[in-house]
Amino acid sequence: xxxxxxxxxxxxxxxxxxxPVPGAVEVIEELRTSGFGLRFITNTSxxxxxxxxxxxxxxxxxxxxxxxxxxxxxxxxxLISVSLSRMYPVINSEILPYFKEFIIDQENPEFILIxxxxxxxxxxxxxxxxNFTMNGAKLIALHKGKxxxxxxxxxLDIGAFISGIEYSANVRAAVFGKPDxxxxxxxxxTTKCDKGEILMVGDDLDNDIAGAQKSGYKTVLTKTGKFxxxxxxxxxxxxxxxxxxxxxxxxxIKEIK
Ligand SMILES: [Mg+2]
Numbered sequence: 001x002x003x004x005x006x007x008x009x010x011x012x013x014x015x016x017x018x019x020p021v022p023g024a025v026e027v028i029e030e031l032r033t034s035g036f037g038l039r040f041i042t043n044t045s046x047x048x049x050x051x052x053x054x055x056x057x058x059x060x061x062x063x064x065x066x067x068x069x070x071x072x073x074x075x076x077x078x079l080i081s082v083s084l085s086r087m088y089p090v091i092n093s094e095i096l097p098y099f100k101e102f103i104i105d106q107e108n109p110e111f112i113l114i115x116x117x118x119x120x121x122x123x124x125x126x127x128x129x130x131n132f133t134m135n136g137a138k139l140i141a142l143h144k145g146k147x148x149x150x151x152x153x154x155x156l157d158i159g160a161f162i163s164g165i166e167y168s169a170n171v172r173a174a175v176f177g178k179p180d181x182x183x184x185x186x187x188x189x190t191t192k193c194d195k196g197e198i199l200m201v202g203d204d205l206d207n208d209i210a211g212a213q214k215s216g217y218k219t220v221l222t223k224t225g226k227f228x229x230x231x232x233x234x235x236x237x238x239x240x241x242x243x244x245x246x247x248x249x250x251x252x253i254k255e256i257k
Contacts (some may be wrong), residue, residue, distance in 0.1 A: 002197060002217070002257065003036070003197060003198070003199045003253060004036065004191070004193045004197040004198075005036065005038070005039065005188070005191045005193045005198050005199070005255070006031060006036050006037070006182070006196060006198075006199045006200075006201060006249075006253075007026075007038035007039050007040075007041050007187060007199070007200045007201065007205060007212065007217070008038065008039070008040050008127055008201050008202075009041065009042060009054075009178075009200075009201065009202035009204065009207075009208045010040055010044060010052070011042065011044040011148065011149075011203075011213070012148070012149055012203030012204065012224055012225020012226050012227075013043060013201055013202060013203050013222050013224065013225060013246050014028070014040075014056070014059075014246065015055075015056075016148055016149055016224065016225055017149070017150060017151025017152075018149055018151060019071075019151065019188075020059040020061075020201065021079070021246055021247070022247065023245065023246070023247035024059075024061075024062055024245075024246050024247065025060040025176060025189050025230060026058065027246050027249055027250060028061055028062065028063075029062065030250055030252075031250065032062070034060065034250075036119070037191050038063075038192065039067050039068075039069065039188070039190070039191065040056075040063055040067055040069065041069040041070075041183065041184065041187050042069070042070055043070075043071055043142070043143035043145060043177040043178050043207060044070060044116075045070070045071060045072070045086035045091065045095065045115030045116045045143060046094060046095065046097050046115070046116045046191055046231060047092075047094055047095065047178075048072070048094065048095055048097070048098055049065060049068055049070050049072065049092065050065065051071075051171045052070065053065055053067060053068060054117070055185060057088045059206070063181070065149040067084070069183065069186060070177075070188040071142045071143055071176040071177030071183065072095060072098050072112055072142065073181055074176045074177070074180075074182065074186065075113070075140060075142055075176040076099060077234065078140075079099075079102065079111065079113075080101075080139065080177075082109045084102075084110045084138065084140075084162065085102055085103055085110060085242065086102070086103050086104075086105035086108070086109045086110045086111075086114070087099065087103070087104060087105065087109050087110070087111050087113050087140075088104070088105060088106065088109035088111075088112045088128075088129075088130065088132055089104060089112075089113050089192055089208045090112060090113065090114045090115070090117060090125070091113055091115035091116075091117065092115060092116055092117060092118075093140070094236070095182045096211045098145070099113065099253065105220055108132075108135065108137075109132055109135060109137050110138065110139040111137055111139070112129050112132055112133070112137055112138070112139055112140065112175070113140045113142070114117070114129075114139065114140065114142065114158060114161075114167065115141075115142040115158070116142075116157075116158055117145075117158075121161050125176060126161060126164060129225045129257065130165050130168055130169055131185060133149055133165060133169040133171055134169055135248060138174065139162065139165065139166070139172075139173035139174065139255075140169060140173065140174050140176075141158065141159075141162050141173040141174065141175045141176065142158075142176055142177055143158070143159075143175065143176065143177035143178065143207070144158065144159040144162050144163070144173065144175045145157035145158060145159050145207060146159045146160065147160075147208060147226060149203075149225045149226045153242035154226055154228060163176075165254070166256070173246065177207070178202075178204070178207035178208060178211045179206065179208075179210050179211025179212075179214070180210065180211070181214060181215055181235070183211075184200075184211055184212060184215045184217075185215065188215070188217075195215060195216035195217055196218075198212075198215075198216075198217040198218070199217065199218045199219070199220060199221045199222070200217050200218070200219045200257065201219075201246060201249060202219070202220075202221065202222070203221065203222050203223075203225030203227055204225075204226060205231070205232060205235050205239070206226045206235075208221075208235065209221055209237055209239045210237045211245070213237070213240075218240045218251065218256075219239045219240045219241070220239060220240065220241045220242070220243055220252065221239035221241070221242050221243075222243055222244070222245055222246055223242065223243065223244050223245065223246075224246070226243050241256070
């Protein structure tokens with residue numbers, strides 16, 4: 001197998017919360033210099049793409065906007081394609097400008113747009129979303145993550161709340177971002193590589209590893225970020241390779257070449 005392009009998850013792999021993973025900046029530079037194609041695919045829904053680039057740049061990473069893929073664009077393209085216009089946003093206010101063509105409707109929305117809102121979840125909000133959904137509004141989820149590492153430990157992600165509403169209202173949310181195969185494909189389509197030449201590096205078994213394996217890519221799980229040994233042992237999802245940190249990636253790639 002010859003790896004030509006490497007897909008990186010961001011949070012938990014290159015940085016954790018507000019701190020870069022030690023050695024990650026150098027690894028990205030080294031791989032770029034060695035000629036690998038690099039793409040960065042993140043489910044981050046708290047920041048506009050240009051703000052993610054700014055955060056990476058501040059850490060010292062050299063990443064261009066053409067290499068970055070976030071669920072914001074795929075969700076917006078979908079909403080436009082199905083002509084939904086009145087939304088109830090349950091998203092971080094920072095990304096609201098990205099959805100400015102949609103009308104905010106607090107009473108009778110056509111869809112509820114759900115992204116990360118940290119610890120702002122509560123019974124009243126869930127019940128409101130539940131009732132909108134029972135009245136026919138569509139659930140649009142920027143992702144459906146189970147948990148993430150906030151920098152001080154693992155915390156519940158929006159998937160827990162979305163699943164609760166799906167369960168009670170007997171509906172399914174439209175989910176964008178990883179592990180949606182279209183999302184992976186939108187990044188890989190820009191590389192001209194065959195699936196056997198792609199390696200995905202992530203800290204999330206369900207979103208990064210399972211999604212990439214279904215797409216036919218090789219996978220590396222890092223023990224940084226949300227890695228939890230019990231969760232990994234109990235899961236049916238088995239990464240092709242396991243490394244302590246992204247710092248060990250160049251060595252691994254030399255071994256599997
Ligand atoms: Mg991650």
